[in-house]
Amino acid sequence: MDVSRLVEPDRVHRSVYTDPAIFDAEMENIFERIWVYCGHESQVKAPGDYYAVTIGRQPMLMVRQPDGGISVLYNRCPHRGVQVIGNRQGNTGSALVCSYHAWSFHLDGSVRAIPLAAGYENTRMTRDNPDCSMRRAARVDSYRGFVFACLVDEGPTLSEFLGEAKVAFDDMCDRSPEGEVEVVPICHRVIQHSNWKFFMENQLDALHPSVTHQSTGIAAGRVEKRLKAQGEAVPLYYHYLSAFASNFDQWDKVQTINFPRGHGILKAYMGLRPADPDTREYEALLERAYGKEKMEEYLSRSIHHVLVYPYLSVQSPLQQLRCMRPISADKTLSEIWHFRLKGAPEAIYRRSLWYYNLVNSPATMINADDLENWTKGQRGLESKGMDWVSFHRWYGDDREDNGVIYSNHGTSEAVMRNQFRAWSRYMGA
Ligand SMILES: [Fe+2]
Structure with a gap:
């Protein structure tokens, strides 16, 4: 398989999403060789x-x-x-x-x-x-x-493999006064009718939310406004949804950081630190456990998603983790988990649960819209409509430092270009 003919710096051949032989090679060379x-x-x-x-x-x-x-x-x-x-x-x-x-x-x-x-x-x-x-x-x-x-003896240690993406787990656990999380023992399992790469690309794709999630974001924003006008407290979970309808300029300011192994970070954009009594109680617990300086450090990391390429998306500030288990070129099992912060008040757990049910659950207006895109994406790529998938947006504009690519524009397709750079390496280019 000549990988260099399938992946170019600014575009990839559609067969990397559709060809069963390429899927088998991915299982051999990537998933069955990495952590x-x-x-x-x-x-x-x-x-x-x-x-x-x-x-x-x-x-x-x-x-x-x-x-x-x-x-x-x-x-x-x-x-x-x-x-x-x-x-x-x-x-x-x-x-x-x-x-x-x-x-x-x-x-x-x-x-x-x-x-x-x-x-x-x-x-x-x-x-x-x-x-x-x-x-x-x-x-x-x-x-x-x-x-x-x-599954193999050779290759990097877990710590080396995770590298900069370790912050996903640090950020999640440091938010617990005990430094640990506990799994909520039920997870959503969803079969995505699309190649696993659709999900991984989508997670740091800041260009799509204000399109794909526009109707949900706008509707939630209207309710927020009405409650405010009525002088009522606006529950944080409306903001989970209304933030999707931020405008393109706002999304362009949300930087992505892209690491050599394909891991990546989408920086924070939601503002998840309200000054309500629950938060203050929680912050006091963290301060008692770690001191004021550490507490501030732990609560102010700028993270929305951390990707562990090629299969994990961790949303540490809300204790969510999604794991992709590829089934075939056009089918992927996703496991959608969330966690409790040990020693944190119940109200803080409820926030995580709201996000789980409102955004990440397949029954929501957010995840369902993504799933539809990915299914249609897979069908489109299986067609003879065109051979290439474009990742040209802000090509040549990103800043690279020591192998790490920082987007100058949040909507840069640097994310996908970097993921395919890692993919090519794994596939022996
Ligand atoms: Fe989305």
């Missing part, structure tokens, strides 16, 4: 707790160990290949047991018992053969409670 998010450690609290997760095309299990560690195993019995766990989550007790022929394994995947073992004597399938154990992910590591696995 992929499995889940938060609070999803598997007790020994034997497990959570099934897909890494690239591989069905994996995140399992809490008796010693408190977390293992990530291929969900595949070494005997006849049956998936050992059929559910998404649960507790498996002290062993993993295959439902087909009752081979059993310790929680770290090592073989525990082969039933009717006499039948395997003098074959290669005896307990001392590592092929009788469930295979493990080559590497497992976590950052501030967020667990990742990598």
